[in-house]
Amino acid sequence: MTTRTIQHGSTEHRIWQVLLYGGIAAVVLAIALTQPDYRMAQFSAVAAWSVALLGMNLIIGYGGQMALGHSAFFGFGSYLTAILYADYGVSFVGTLPISALAGAAIGFLLGLPALRISGLYLALVTLALALAFPAIAKMDQLSALTGGANGKLAYIQWLPPTWLPFTVTSAAWVFLTLSAFAAVLFLLASNAMRSRVGRAVVALRDNQIGAAVSGVHPATWKTSTFAVSAAYASLAGSLMMLAVPIVTPDSGGFLVAVTLITGMVIGGAGTISGAVIGGVAVVWLPELSKHWAGALPLVSESDGTALSTAVYGAVLILVVFVMPGGVVTFVRRLRARFVVVVPQVPATSPPVAHAAPLSPTPELEMERP
Amino acid sequence: MDMALLAVDDVTVRFGGIVALSDLSFEVERGQICGLIGPNGAGKTTLFNCVSRVYQPTSGSIFFDGEDLLSVPAWRTAAKGIARTFQNLALFPTMTVAENVMVGAHAASRQNWLTAALRLRTHREDDQLRSQAWELLTYLGLQDIAFRPCAGLPFGTLKRVEIARALAARPRLLLLDEPASGLTHAEVAELADTLRAIRSDFDLTILLVEHHMQMVMGLSDNVVVLDFGKKIADGTPALVREDPAVVEAYLGSGVA
Ligand SMILES: Nc1ncnc2c1ncn2[C@@H]1O[C@H](COP(=O)(O)OP(=O)(O)OP(=O)(O)O)[C@@H](O)[C@H]1O
Numbered sequence: 001m002t003t004r005t006i007q008h009g010s011t012e013h014r015i016w017q018v019l020l021y022g023g024i025a026a027v028v029l030a031i032a033l034t035q036p037d038y039r040m041a042q043f044s045a046v047a048a049w050s051v052a053l054l055g056m057n058l059i060i061g062y063g064g065q066m067a068l069g070h071s072a073f074f075g076f077g078s079y080l081t082a083i084l085y086a087d088y089g090v091s092f093v094g095t096l097p098i099s100a101l102a103g104a105a106i107g108f109l110l111g112l113p114a115l116r117i118s119g120l121y122l123a124l125v126t127l128a129l130a131l132a133f134p135a136i137a138k139m140d141q142l143s144a145l146t147g148g149a150n151g152k153l154a155y156i157q158w159l160p161p162t163w164l165p166f167t168v169t170s171a172a173w174v175f176l177t178l179s180a181f182a183a184v185l186f187l188l189a190s191n192a193m194r195s196r197v198g199r200a201v202v203a204l205r206d207n208q209i210g211a212a213v214s215g216v217h218p219a220t221w222k223t224s225t226f227a228v229s230a231a232y233a234s235l236a237g238s239l240m241m242l243a244v245p246i247v248t249p250d251s252g253g254f255l256v257a258v259t260l261i262t263g264m265v266i267g268g269a270g271t272i273s274g275a276v277i278g279g280v281a282v283v284w285l286p287e288l289s290k291h292w293a294g295a296l297p298l299v300s301e302s303d304g305t306a307l308s309t310a311v312y313g314a315v316l317i318l319v320v321f322v323m324p325g326g327v328v329t330f331v332r333r334l335r336a337r338f339v340v341v342v343p344q345v346p347a348t349s350p351p352v353a354h355a356a357p358l359s360p361t362p363e364l365e366m367e368r369p
Numbered sequence: 370m371d372m373a374l375l376a377v378d379d380v381t382v383r384f385g386g387i388v389a390l391s392d393l394s395f396e397v398e399r400g401q402i403c404g405l406i407g408p409n410g411a412g413k414t415t416l417f418n419c420v421s422r423v424y425q426p427t428s429g430s431i432f433f434d435g436e437d438l439l440s441v442p443a444w445r446t447a448a449k450g451i452a453r454t455f456q457n458l459a460l461f462p463t464m465t466v467a468e469n470v471m472v473g474a475h476a477a478s479r480q481n482w483l484t485a486a487l488r489l490r491t492h493r494e495d496d497q498l499r500s501q502a503w504e505l506l507t508y509l510g511l512q513d514i515a516f517r518p519c520a521g522l523p524f525g526t527l528k529r530v531e532i533a534r535a536l537a538a539r540p541r542l543l544l545l546d547e548p549a550s551g552l553t554h555a556e557v558a559e560l561a562d563t564l565r566a567i568r569s570d571f572d573l574t575i576l577l578v579e580h581h582m583q584m585v586m587g588l589s590d591n592v593v594v595l596d597f598g599k600k601i602a603d604g605t606p607a608l609v610r611e612d613p614a615v616v617e618a619y620l621g622s623g624v625a
């Protein structure tokens with residue numbers, strides 16, 4: 001099998017891209033048209049989780065800042081949308097920009113003290129945020145808004161519009177809507193990471209002094225990355241309200257924080273597409289673990305349920321060892337055996353006498369491993 | 370205007386008990402290549418760190434083009450027209466060589482989260498940066514590795530990539546910290562030619578730290594010699610080479 005070389009931006013490259021994105025759209029549509037409602041809720045959750053994971057990826061994977069408590073922003077976004085929708089009559093879509101802006105504002109403020117700490121210390125402080133969230137949500141003073149320990153219900157009316165050329169259930173329409181929002185948010189993040197913005201963020205992660213003397217202002221880019229990633233997590237929480245009509249104090253708690261970290265690592269830190277894989281893993285890995293544990297030989301059905309957490313852990317360990325860098329990095333490496341995408345040499349480059357002919361070079365990876 | 374491009378005035382840097390620089394004063398004229406030499410630990414890199422604003426001197430002042438540099442933060446030096454390379458590299462290993470060079474042009478580009486996410490001006494600016502990076506890499510003979518990640522490339526090559534990144538900022542003053550380290554004898558001669566060409570092609574003033582005496586003496590218009598943080602000589606290569614204090618400082622270190 002010979003490796004195929006494709007020029008970035010060539011017709012062939014475009015065709016592959018159209019096939020890929022068209023294929024994804026077709027799969028989403030097929031899911032919406034065929035899956036039963038209880039499955040649809042899971043697919044909807046994948047869409048919401050993937051947005052939160054993308055936010056985590058921006059700050060941790062790309063930015064290298066160990067902000068592990070993004071569950072707090074996730075829970076915050078859910079509460080905000082639930083409260084605005086149920087108590088203040090704001091439309092669901094209307095709550096989204098509010099959630100994004102509020103998340104960004106809080107993320108920015110938290111990003112300021114985060115400038116002074118890094119690594120383990122930042123990890124600890126941000127995890128504390130996740131630990132504190134349920135306690136804050138349960139506070140008596142806030143219970144009129146948050147519903148206290150019981151959490152907040154908000155059944156959001158979301159019916160398929162009449163202009164749809166096909167008929168879908170409202171659960172399917174929720175899934176399609178969340179997929180569309182997620183797709184837009186993925187496109188925006190991907191654009192940003194492929195630009196000067198992404199280069200500045202990654203440069204700071206790779207070498208802060210090298211970045212600073214190149215003109216990258218560390219404080220500006222670190223706090224703005226914090227803000228944007230918090231906005232994504234908050235938006236994800238808002239979107240989740242469409243899939244699951246209740247938010248509880250634990251929605252922003254420690255377990256969710258761990259879930260987010262797990263999803264990010266499985267999908268691939270520092271990759272855009274890894275967030276979707278992570279979303280799938282977060283939703284189905286616990287369920288599959290239960291299933292696999294039950295299928296273990298010499299284990300009774302009930303022991304199987306008890307063992308599911310152990311199986312879950314084993315799967316995580318396996319993924320980390322077999323696919324360091326996550327599923328996406330693994331798949332990319334596999335793909336590189338068959339197809340190499342060569343970046344286009346800029347057209348305006350002047351012909352240089354001593355320049356050797358360009359040998360095929362590995363793909364210009366705009367997403368980081 | 371006759372003012373020197375860079376004026377270091379009475380600069381002292383202390384690290385606890387260590388005096389890394391002690392009342393150092395010298396000037397770098399426009400268009401010059403100024404050599405900065407001295408035995409290990411003399412304070413050469415410390416001076417670079419002061420000029421690029423990574424360190425704040427304990428006392429003294431530094432003027433760049435007549436402007437007080439010590440009130441300028443590190444991230445603004447690029448916009449002011451100062452670029453540097455590092456003795457032990459400060460590249461971005463996970464990024465490709467071309468992307469590293471594009472970061473060098475950060476200060477001269479404007480894209481922000483909003484415009485980049487919405488691709489408002491991304492196309493044009495990024496294309497421009499990309500072709501500028503490509504031109505610089507071609508100029509320095511690095512075009513074959515343009516799309517390779519920096520991690521894993523040889524040290525000598527990466528030193529050259531850092532020069533490309535520094536040039537991407539279109540600086541007026543270029544600080545080079547031991548650009549010849551890790552190079553073979555033939556490569557050192559080639560680097561000297563490259564630096565000469567860079568100076569005229571990019572209209573640069575260069576402050577050069579280098580242990581390779583032949584290269585510094587052949588390249589510099591003026592040489593400043595440091596020993597234990599103090600300036601012990603300052604003048605043309607011919608003068609400095611004969612200076613008894615310089616000979617003394619280098620005795621036993623095997624450099625002269
Ligand atoms: N951040 C720092 N903290 C403490 N001491 C430092 C620091 N930076 C430099 N020094 C000390 O300052 C002195 C000058 O170091 P510097 O790196 O400037 O020397 P140099 O002339 O560049 O030497 P070399 O030729 O080995 O690179 C040394 O004694 C060094 O140990």
Ligand SMILES: [Mg+2]
Pocket residue numbers: 413414415456
């Ligand atoms: Mg040094």
